[in-house]
Amino acid sequence: MAQPLLELQDLCVAFDTERGQIHPVRDVCLSVYPGQTVALVGESGCGKSVTALSILRLIPQPPGRIHSGKIMFKGRDLLALSEKQMQHVRGKDIAMIFQEPMTSLNPVYTIGDQIVEAVTLHQGVGTRQAYQIAAESLHAVGIADPLRRLREYPHQLSGGMRQRVMIAMALSCQPKLLIADEPTTALDVTIQAQILELLSKLQRQRNMSVLLITHDLGVVAENADVVAVMYASRIVEFAGVEELFDNPFHPYTQGLLRSVPRLGAKEGRLATIPGTVPNPARFPAGCKFHPRCPVTRQAAASAPADRTIQVRTGEETFPVLRTCAVEEPLLRQVADGHWVACSQVDTYAAAPTSLPVLQHRRQVNAAFVDPQHEGQPVAQELGK
Amino acid sequence: MNNPPPTQGQPSQPPLPCATPVVPQPLVQVRDLRTWFPIKRGVFSRTVGHVKAVDGVSFDVYPGKTLGLVGESGCGKTTVGRTMLRLIPKTSGEVLYRGQDFYQYQGQELRRLRRQMQIIFQDPVSSLNPRMTVGNIIGEPLQVHGIARGQARRDMVASLLQRVGLDPTYASRYPHEFSGGQRQRVGIARALALSPDFIVCDEPVSALDVSIQSQILNLLDDLQSERKIAFLFIAHNLAVIEHFSDDVAVMYLGRIVEKASAKELYANPKHPYTLSLLSAAPSPDPRPTKRRIVLAGEVPSPSNPPCGCHFHPRCPLTREAAAAANAADTVTIQSGDETARVLRKCVEQAPVLEPKHGESGHVAACWVT
Numbered sequence: 185m186a187q188p189l190l191e192l193q194d195l196c197v198a199f200d201t202e203r204g205q206i207h208p209v210r211d212v213c214l215s216v217y218p219g220q221t222v223a224l225v226g227e228s229g230c231g232k233s234v235t236a237l238s239i240l241r242l243i244p245q246p247p248g249r250i251h252s253g254k255i256m257f258k259g260r261d262l263l264a265l266s267e268k269q270m271q272h273v274r275g276k277d278i279a280m281i282f283q284e285p286m287t288s289l290n291p292v293y294t295i296g297d298q299i300v301e302a303v304t305l306h307q308g309v310g311t312r313q314a315y316q317i318a319a320e321s322l323h324a325v326g327i328a329d330p331l332r333r334l335r336e337y338p339h340q341l342s343g344g345m346r347q348r349v350m351i352a353m354a355l356s357c358q359p360k361l362l363i364a365d366e367p368t369t370a371l372d373v374t375i376q377a378q379i380l381e382l383l384s385k386l387q388r389q390r391n392m393s394v395l396l397i398t399h400d401l402g403v404v405a406e407n408a409d410v411v412a413v414m415y416a417s418r419i420v421e422f423a424g425v426e427e428l429f430d431n432p433f434h435p436y437t438q439g440l441l442r443s444v445p446r447l448g449a450k451e452g453r454l455a456t457i458p459g460t461v462p463n464p465a466r467f468p469a470g471c472k473f474h475p476r477c478p479v480t481r482q483a484a485a486s487a488p489a490d491r492t493i494q495v496r497t498g499e500e501t502f503p504v505l506r507t508c509a510v511e512e513p514l515l516r517q518v519a520d521g522h523w524v525a526c527s528q529v530d531t532y533a534a535a536p537t538s539l540p541v542l543q544h545r546r547q548v549n550a551a552f553v554d555p556q557h558e559g560q561p562v563a564q565e566l567g568k
Numbered sequence: 569m570n571n572p573p574p575t576q577g578q579p580s581q582p583p584l585p586c587a588t589p590v591v592p593q594p595l596v597q598v599r600d601l602r603t604w605f606p607i608k609r610g611v612f613s614r615t616v617g618h619v620k621a622v623d624g625v626s627f628d629v630y631p632g633k634t635l636g637l638v639g640e641s642g643c644g645k646t647t648v649g650r651t652m653l654r655l656i657p658k659t660s661g662e663v664l665y666r667g668q669d670f671y672q673y674q675g676q677e678l679r680r681l682r683r684q685m686q687i688i689f690q691d692p693v694s695s696l697n698p699r700m701t702v703g704n705i706i707g708e709p710l711q712v713h714g715i716a717r718g719q720a721r722r723d724m725v726a727s728l729l730q731r732v733g734l735d736p737t738y739a740s741r742y743p744h745e746f747s748g749g750q751r752q753r754v755g756i757a758r759a760l761a762l763s764p765d766f767i768v769c770d771e772p773v774s775a776l777d778v779s780i781q782s783q784i785l786n787l788l789d790d791l792q793s794e795r796k797i798a799f800l801f802i803a804h805n806l807a808v809i810e811h812f813s814d815d816v817a818v819m820y821l822g823r824i825v826e827k828a829s830a831k832e833l834y835a836n837p838k839h840p841y842t843l844s845l846l847s848a849a850p851s852p853d854p855r856p857t858k859r860r861i862v863l864a865g866e867v868p869s870p871s872n873p874p875c876g877c878h879f880h881p882r883c884p885l886t887r888e889a890a891a892a893a894n895a896a897d898t899v900t901i902q903s904g905d906e907t908a909r910v911l912r913k914c915v916e917q918a919p920v921l922e923p924k925h926g927e928s929g930h931v932a933a934c935w936v937t
Contacts, residue, residue: 227777228748343641344866372640372804374863377848381862399777402850425854443782444852445807448834453789454782454811460747461777546854562840562861562884566937 186543187259188215189393190239190278190361195253197231197238199464200246206464207251208234210417211514215541216361221387221394223408223425225401225440229461231417232397236363239395240274258360276306279354283366285346289338295322296334299353306357321356322349325382344375348382355386362387365397380407401444405429409546413437416462416472419515422523424544433524435479459497471526474508479528515540593667594628595798596652596685596766601625601661603644603651607871619871621647623822624661631765632796636813636830638806638845642867644822645802649768652800653685654678665766683713686759690771692751696743702729702754703739709761728757732787749780756787760795768800773808785812806849810834818842821870821878824921828930838924838932840885865903877935880914889936911935 197209209231216222224232237243239255241262255262262273274280282288290298299318304311315334322330325348338346347367354362364383368376384407387394396408404411404425411428413421413436421434432438442455459476462468474480475497484492484503492503493510505528513527516535523540526532603622606615621644629635637645650656652663654670663670665681673681689695696705707725710716716724726736732753743751752772759767769788773781785808791797803809809816810830817827818841826839837843847861863882868874874881881903890898890909898909913935921931 227779342866372867373806373845373848373850374640375866376850377860377862380850381860400850401778401852405852405854406850406856429852429854440778441852443779445782445785445805445811447807447810447846447849447851453786456782456786457779458783460749460780561888562843563888563936565861566838566840566843566885 186217188256188541189218189258190214190216190395191254191256192235192239193254193256195235195238195255196251197234197243197248198251199248201465203465208417208464209238212253212414212419213515213540214412214419214422216393216395217543218360218393219387219391220409220543220545221384221396221407223396223398223404223411224414225398225404225411226414227399227440227461229463230414231464232399232414233365235414236280236365236395236397239363240278240280241270242274242280272306275302275354275359276357277359278361278363279357279359280363280365281347281350281354281367283369285343285350285370286338288350289346291338294335294337295341295349299334299349299356302353303356317356318352321352324355324386325349325352326378327352344371344378347371347375347379351379351383351386355390355392358390359392361393361395363395363397366399367396368403369398369400376403383407401440410542410544412540413440416467417464418472418525419540420473420525422515422540422542424521424542425546427519427522431519431522433518433522433529434473434526435477435528436473439476439478468509470507470509470512472512474504477504477508479526480504480508483528592630594664595631595666596629596800597662597664597667598625598627598648598652599662599664601648601651601663602659603647603656604659617871619869620822620873621870622651625819625822625824626661627817627824627827629766629798629800630814631798632792633814634792634799634801634812636809636816637800637802637819638804638809638816639819640804640845640867642821642870643819644870645804645819646770648819649687649770649800649802653682653687653768655687679713683709683762684764685766685768686762686764687768687770688752688755688759688772690774692748692755692775693743695755696751698743701740701742702746705743705754706739706757706761709758713762715762724761725757728760731760731791732757733783747780748776749783752776752780752784753787756784756791760791763795764797765795766798766800768802770802771804772801774803774805781808788812806834806845818845821867821873823878823933825879825934826930826932827921828932829927832927832930836926836930838926838930838937839934840883840937841879842932844884864906874915876913876915876917877919877933880910881908883910883914885934885936886910886914 192212192214195209195212199206212235226232238250250263296318300314303314303317318334319330322333327333327348368379398404408425411425412419415436421437432441439457445454457476468475475495481502481504484505491506493506494501495504507527513525515523515525516532517523517538518529518531518535521542601622602624604618604620607617609616625648639645651658703725706728707721710721710724725739729736729738734753773784801812813830816830816833817824820841826842837846844861844863861884865882880886887908887910890911897912899912899915900907900909919933919935921933924930924932924937
């Protein structure tokens with residue numbers, strides 16, 4: 185069995201706040217294999233970005249602190265490295281692209297200066313050669329006339345172009361792992377399609393791993409090999425992408441999938457998940473999802489009174505199962521290659537608590553990968 | 569069904585007015601609306617050109633119905649919405665509200681009419697004044713328009729809050745105490761305060777998480793059927809537009825390139841831009857069956873749009889058609905870092921919106937289809 189490139193073991197992150205310590209990331213176990221794309225999905229405030237920043241040790245300390253756990257990268261624990269050693273990992277072995285390219289590019293330096301800085305730092309080459317590498321990496325992300333672009337400032341570029349520059353910068357040092365934190369959320373669909381296609385092409389060429397952080401299930405479905413769904417600081421479901429979309433077990437995953445408006449399925453009303461993601465300072469006891477969970481509510485309606493408990497959310501009071509409100513379920517392997525943290529899943533009670541690890545790769549239609557393969561003529565699709 | 573030859577030069581027809589059914593009268597009509605922003609240069613601020621943000625747009629919005637307006641950022645969707653409400657002055661064209669030119673009204677009359685036309689903004693953070701309580705934010709229009717003050721106003725605010733799914737006691741809180749979805753509910757309550765019959769929804773759910781997004785969409789849906797409000801629903805997410813709209817207009821660089829009923833547009837798109845937007849939208853299905861059409865390049869700047877059909881530098885259809893056409897009918901263009909052969913007609917003449925094979929009322933502006 186191949187070794188995972190990145191392995192998070194029981195990662196817990198704490199922040200000290202005025203109202204005491206909060207834990208935006210708890211007991212996160214996650215493995216990323218070489219060449220694999222692992223998606224971390226969830227709504228805002230569920231801990232996705234904190235997880236990503238922790239991997240690079242970029243969370244502000246204080247108030248933040250990696251409370252416990254290990255971050256194994258190529259067999260080394262990143263948490264044990266000195267700050268100096270860590271600087272060699274950042275950018276060189278693990279690179280990151282952020283959601284908002286305007287705030288992550290420095291407005292007072294040219295694009296060239298910024299890429300060259302990373303290249304000279306990590307590759308030990310002279311400035312002239314670094315400019316050469318920078319131009320090549322701009323060319324690789326599909327930017328025309330790279331030598332002119334290198335002399336431009338971030339504000340002279342469009343949003344899609346800036347995101348390409350971010351990708352070029354991230355990939356200029358040939359990292360093994362790319363952490364992409366909502367890389368296309370701020371972009372239009374047409375530009376999003378370009379950027380995602382570019383990312384997957386570069387990933388295939390370099391056998392690079394990608395940790396893709398997003399809330400867009402469409403992006404996940406089309407790009408991930410393996411998906412981890414996060415809710416209120418924990419991973420609540422983990423499976424291969426096809427398995428997850430075919431058989432979502434966790435009521436939160438089911439709710440997310442149902443509430444996405446789909447093209448060509450004009451139903452009367454959209455399904456919703458009532459309420460909002462809880463603030464980490466006020467996590468409910470038991471399963472963090474129980475105040476919003478339709479499954480426990482339904483089960484409680486027909487359960488004997490001593491097995492239920494009344495829950496009050498902002499607007500209403502209703503009964504839920506006592507187990508859900510008291511005991512927090514942990515990830516268990518309920519099916520082959522499928523882990524879930526929900527005590528109401530049929531096979532959960534008897535399921536083993538194995539470590540969630542999947543080397544799974546998505547099935548890709550070969551015609552989609554082959555650049556020579558032409559799609560159906562556009563004219564035909566326009567129904568002429 | 570192979571590549572058909574390009575349509576031979578049809579005599580260009582005047583733009584057909586969109587289908588006007590006899591029975592329901594449109595509530596709001598937009599006729600050839602233009603909003604140009606001057607580009608000023610030099611010491612004397614001479615106008616050296618114009619950004620044609622909206623360049624000849626026409627459509628109708630019917631009472632209690634939703635018109636979806638979709639397109640990439642920078643195509644002028646928001647400017648259309650704001651010009652309709654006179655938040656931005658028009659350059660030319662007409663906006664008719666119940667058959668009367670909205671731009672003719674002044675003073676008291678204008679203010680009275682403004683009650684009927686409201687807007688919900690995209691960003692629920694910047695569109696709510698952080699120094700005002702939610703009660704004042706929602707109640708201010710009631711006071712300004714002399715509808716209610718004092719206890720009556722507080723009662724109305726409470727019932728509005730309740731209607732949008734917020735606790736009436738929240739009236740004394742400030743916007744920062746709310747989550748994004750709740751803030752958007754406050755924005756909706758404010759728009760509802762004056763009982764309008766037309767609301768411009770400018771990307772009301774783009775900034776929200778999926779689960780919250782569907783809550784807000786359902787709320788808007790309920791309000792529409794309850795109060796018979798007409799919506800101009802501006803969004804870039806095609807699935808949201810499809811779910812929500814009766815009719816859809818697709819905009820590209822200040823012009824409408826295709827317009828049809830929602831069902832027809834999604835089932836039978838006739839403009840290559842619409843097709844590529846549909847194809848680019850990621851679908852929550854891990855086994856896609858169709859190869860995606862990835863458009864080359866980005867939306868060009870509206871200050872210097874491409875000649876002829878604005879879409880020709882990115883258009884996959886004209887390239888296909890050019891490959892099968894006579895060399896005399898094609899030209900070579902530079903698009904980004906590549907050269908492409910396209911039909912001469914697409915470069916030289918702007919296509920007009922005209923009916924295509926499909927449902928009546930389905931119009932598209934394309935020389936090839």
